[in-house]
Amino acid sequence: MINRILSLLLVLLMCSCSFFEDRSERVAKEGVFEKSQNPLPKKEPTTPEVTEFYEPVPPTVNPTGQNGVPSDAIVLFDGANFNSWVHSKDSRPVEWLLNDDGSMTVKDKSGDINTKQKFGSVQLHIEWSSPKEVQRNGQNRGNSGVFLQGRYEVQVLDNNNNLTYVNGQVGSIYKQSVPLAKASVPSGEWNTYDIIYHAPEFDDKGEKTKSATITVLHNGVLIQDHFEIQGTTEYIGWPKNDAHGKASLRLQDHGDNSRVSYRNIWVRELNE
Numbered sequence: 015m016i017n018r019i020l021s022l023l024l025v026l027l028m029c030s031c032s033f034f035e036d037r038s039e040r041v042a043k044e045g046v047f048e049k050s051q052n053p054l055p056k057k058e059p060t061t062p063e064v065t066e067f068y069e070p071v072p073p074t075v076n077p078t079g080q081n082g083v084p085s086d087a088i089v090l091f092d093g094a095n096f097n098s099w100v101h102s103k104d105s106r107p108v109e110w111l112l113n114d115d116g117s118m119t120v121k122d123k124s125g126d127i128n129t130k131q132k133f134g135s136v137q138l139h140i141e142w143s144s145p146k147e148v149q150r151n152g153q154n155r156g157n158s159g160v161f162l163q164g165r166y167e168v169q170v171l172d173n174n175n176n177l178t179y180v181n182g183q184v185g186s187i188y189k190q191s192v193p194l195a196k197a198s199v200p201s202g203e204w205n206t207y208d209i210i211y212h213a214p215e216f217d218d219k220g221e222k223t224k225s226a227t228i229t230v231l232h233n234g235v236l237i238q239d240h241f242e243i244q245g246t247t248e249y250i251g252w253p254k255n256d257a258h259g260k261a262s263l264r265l266q267d268h269g270d271n272s273r274v275s276y277r278n279i280w281v282r283e284l285n286e
């Protein structure tokens with residue numbers, strides 16, 4: 015029995031050696047690139063190995079780590095407390111309502127809230143709902159917002175049977191980009207936003223050299239496709255482009271008893 019196992023191991027060792035020998039022989043013959051090259055060499059490869067590389071090895075992420083959150087994500091809100099958040103104006107403790115179901119609700123006129131941690135480019139997951147019992151119309155029905163780096167708003171709005179300007183509707187980059195679709199669930203149910211955000215870049219003189227970009231999935235539906243953000247998302251006036259570095263994520267208290275709730279908020283920092 016032991017002999018059979020040893021024989022099997024020997025065969026496996028020989029196979030793996032011959033694999034590497036074959037590969038290195040072919041590579042020696044044709045050359046190989048360990049990473050993708052730009053521009054590509056003029057010589058057209060004639061074996062598959064030349065266009066296969068093994069480094070860098072990407073990190074392993076458990077997509078359903080603790081509580082279903084990716085293992086390398088930073089949890090910003092899981093329903094337990096407001097430890098990751100402060101009042102956006104003066105860093106006072108958050109006054110929003112902490113609910114028994116693991117969500118939080120905007121406390122009217124108590125102010126926006128900011129993450130304590132500052133971020134650059136991120137993947138953001140956030141869930142929100144507007145009240146089942148609707149009040150008012152247009153921009154005054156279930157209005158809140160997710161501000162990347164405290165400046166660039168992805169609109170949160172109860173748009174169900176509720177007409178408003180399309181560049182301010184749910185899922186818009188406020189007053190800059192109309193969403194590709196309205197993918198809301200019925201009022202009172204939970205929506206998801208999954209956002210890929212790349213921060214803008216500025217030179218030494220404070221001039222913007224690269225616009226921020228944003229991609230948004232609303233309940234799994236693509237609604238913003240790598241949109242180049244023009245600057246701050248102003249209610250009145252043109253977008254502004256003052257230089258900034260890492261900054262807090264901000265959630266909006268629209269100040270009209272919106273009663274919007276949030277839950278399950280996490281980010282993955284994107285290294286550029």
Ligand code: MG
Nearest residue numbers: 157158159170
């Ligand atoms: Mg808003």
